[in-house]
Amino acid sequence: MTLEDEIGNYRRQIATDSYPMSIGELSNLYRDGEIDIHPEFQRIFRWEDSQKSRLIESVLLGIPLPSVFVAQNEKGIWDVVDGVQRLSTIFQFMGILRDEDGRLYEPLVCSSAPFLTNLEGCSYEPLLDASHSLDATQRLDFKRARVDMKIIKRESDNRAKYDLFQRLNSFGSVATQQELRNCLLVSMSKRHFEWLTDVCAYPAFLEALELPERLVDERYHMELALRFVFLRLLPESGIASIGNIGDFLTSALVSLVEYDNSRLDSEREVFAKVFDSILQAGGSEILRRWNPSKGRAEGPFSLTAFEAIALGMGHHLPADLGDAEILRAKRELLWTDPAFSARHATGVRADQRMKKTIPFGRRLFSC
Known part of the structure; x- marks a missing residue:
């Protein structure tokens, strides 16, 4: 052409x-x-x-x-x-x-x-x-x-119309990318925007993330929720071709508005089960880096833990993933693997990191 x-x-x-x-x-x-x-x-x-x-x-x-x-x-x-x-x-x-x-x-x-x-x-x-x-x-x-x-x-x-929305509202805007996505989603379907807002207010989810107030104000927790929805079942070939994660999420919004009530209810149920389990196993400690030598969680919220643990669990539901003790043991397996050393993600692009973390998490929770 x-x-x-x-x-x-x-x-x-x-x-x-x-x-x-x-x-x-x-x-x-x-x-x-x-x-x-x-x-x-x-x-x-x-x-x-x-x-x-x-x-x-x-x-x-x-x-x-x-x-x-x-x-x-x-x-x-x-x-x-x-x-x-x-x-x-x-x-x-x-x-x-x-x-x-x-x-x-x-x-x-x-x-x-x-x-x-x-x-x-x-x-x-x-x-x-x-x-x-x-x-x-x-x-x-x-x-x-x-x-x-x-x-x-x-x-x-629809896709062309809302690609135009993103272009017009991204030049010189002080809004974050997720705030622009929220505007985009409201424009396409207020019902789906309200669903996302409600899901993101789930107490177990917010407690498991324990994000600083600044990141919540910038709607980073909503971006993480979208990552969960769009990535947990994405085939590995799709993960390998994500490219820029922000562009991927914005493009995927169009598919979200096609979810009917049954699909939305199913997604909400999986979301709740995963973060209820994480909360019962230790809450925000599960989604922070584990220091094997000191036997404790350290640092802030970790995207590596989110991608391997939360997405790994979500990929296999409704299968039984075990109790809190099993989840804590799998968390330790993640951080004792040589592929996830202390500086494994330093300077690494998100799409390159996800090629390792998401498949690892799926294998981790497959048994």
Whole structure:
């Protein structure tokens, strides 16, 4: 296939439309529930008031805003792919932005902006905590300002559509890769995102990991849960060709939304059994490096232990894996194997490490 063939093939996977819409029209779509800016994203893509004020200033000055990308879902509703903070800021200024529970946010009161210094203390409509507000003419001008909308139609290929989401939201973003995956998953299926969130809140899982608060805030525990789901049954040939683990997990999200309720329940049951067993055998000690000479666990959470022990157990369930004493003995076998010396993973890429750890764990728990 030539480059021109590839270009043509990919373009056919993305059906798009484009036209400008007034802020007034967009606010009506938002009120009617016809555009979803995903309030869950507000925890991730959060602007300071100064950034919000500069956006409002740009609208008032007639400075063109970057295009907003939306994807039309199966119900015809527009999911915002790129432009969450811009639309959120505009709707908050207008006093119509709602949170995940449907509660209205406090309307935005602007701070001083680079050109419009008198914007400081200004609200869209008169408020008790604002020194002044836009007048009727300014409000009309604000609502009539136009935003270029790029619409990805619902007939577009799902994988291509959400590859576009990842590209648009990864350039210059302060979000972690897992936070971007969460946004991606919400956009594809809120039900599956809620399933993942619920699974990751399982107490035995969190206690077995014992991650620092910073890593939990960055949603690293959710990345580990996805690794468990996607890697525990992956054939060894697939493990050998993973490449970049982050790209692998992002690509695999599309397959997750195809899991039906029965598959989700089965995955949840395996997940719970594995981490219940780890908790009973010693909790976070099981997923830390074991020092054979000192007879104790040392250091923080270990990916080597997670890949060999947690994934090894998950691979063989529902087979009986033995009691807590057997699990502790297998943990010691892992760390006394010459292949897993104290510095075995230093400077080694994740995909190269997993070629050793995951097959080892499967053999470890095969008997």
